[in-house]
Amino acid sequence: MTHAQGDKPVSGTPPQPPVTQPAPAKPVRIKRTRVSGTWFAIIIALIILIFLLIFILQNLASTTVTFLGMQGSLPLAVAMLFSAIAGAVLVALVGGARIVQLRKATRKANKAVR
Template sequence: MTHAQGDEPATGTPPQPPVTEPAPAKPVKIKRTRVSGTWVAIIVALIVLVFLLIFILQNLDSTTVAFLGMEGSMPLAVAMLFSAIAGAVLVALVGGARIFQLRKATRKANKALR
């Protein structure tokens, strides 16, 4: 008996299908939690505080500060830190007033729908 080209010789075992590797498993996507967000915020805040400390330690030259008729002397970096804090408080007050305004408008709109 002759074999055609490409045929397997008869050895008593049937031909095996080619071996295919299984597809790689898709990575599981983990949802972010509030705790992980807080952890990242704490790390960023610590880095900012380290830079702020370096800034203050490098700018300890005393300067005269005058405000509303009052005058005093303090390190330059501390004066700049006070002004930055005052600006942040001002922004927080304006933002808080806007949030209060929006909540009041939302309550009013919800009462009108009932």
């Protein structure tokens, strides 16, 4: 008895299961860490500092600054940098005061719960 092509095998070998490809591995998701966040912040800060340096070097023309009756002359970019730093310090002081206020309120609320 002969078998046509595609029928059961003629010899006594058992049928082979179909070959399947293994499923592709899922990509591993890496958690972000504080170190990676710090590294990213440092890179951004360096880029900002480079732009700031370029700004200062391009604006070296001297200007007269008057503040609280005092008067002085310094490069325009340096005067602008000082004013930006003063603004940042003012915002930091107000923010720090608010943080202290919230911490005191939290401590008071926690003591009331106990």
